[in-house]
Amino acid sequence: MSHITEExxxxxxxxxxxxxxxxxxxxxxxDCEHCLNLYLKALAYHENQLPVIENEEAFTExxxxxxxxxxxxxxxxxxxxxxxxxxxxxxxxxLTMTGVFQSxxxxxxxxxxxxxxxxxxxxxxEGVMNRTFAWVDSIEEKNKEEQKE
Numbered sequence: 001m002s003h004i005t006e007e008x009x010x011x012x013x014x015x016x017x018x019x020x021x022x023x024x025x026x027x028x029x030x031d032c033e034h035c036l037n038l039y040l041k042a043l044a045y046h047e048n049q050l051p052v053i054e055n056e057e058a059f060t061e062x063x064x065x066x067x068x069x070x071x072x073x074x075x076x077x078x079x080x081x082x083x084x085x086x087x088x089x090x091x092x093x094x095l096t097m098t099g100v101f102q103s104x105x106x107x108x109x110x111x112x113x114x115x116x117x118x119x120x121x122x123x124x125x126e127g128v129m130n131r132t133f134a135w136v137d138s139i140e141e142k143n144k145e146e147q148k149e
């Protein structure tokens with residue numbers, strides 16, 4: 001396993017490396033404890049070069065006032081959930097009072113339980129069979145009458 005030098009880690013900390021190299025170094029840190037120690041040394045070296053904050057409380061207060069000044073934009077009333085609930089309730093009351101739901105329920109009843117008012121039409125074969133049986137029955141009756149005579 002090849003290790004990364006301390007100078008390269010200092011360049012990494014100072015952000016002087018291209019992105020693809022930085023990604024390679026970051027992935028290498030997961031596997032190599034030796035390079036992790038070198039990276040921590042580079043961070044300590046870089047930490048000494050940063051300016052020291054003299055009045056930490058004033059600095060913190062200044063940052064907090066800047067962060068606190070940004071107020072979120074108020075949401076318009078028509079985008080709030082309560083407005084949608086009120087509109088839905090008003091529409092339901094209106095439709096109930098006008099009888100729309102009553103007419104829908106009667107329509108559903110007629111669809112679910114249709115009244116059979118239409119005459120059932122027989123098929124062609126049923127008609128032929130009925131006529132054939134009637135013809136056979138009439139022949140039998142004539143034969144019976146002839147035999148009685």
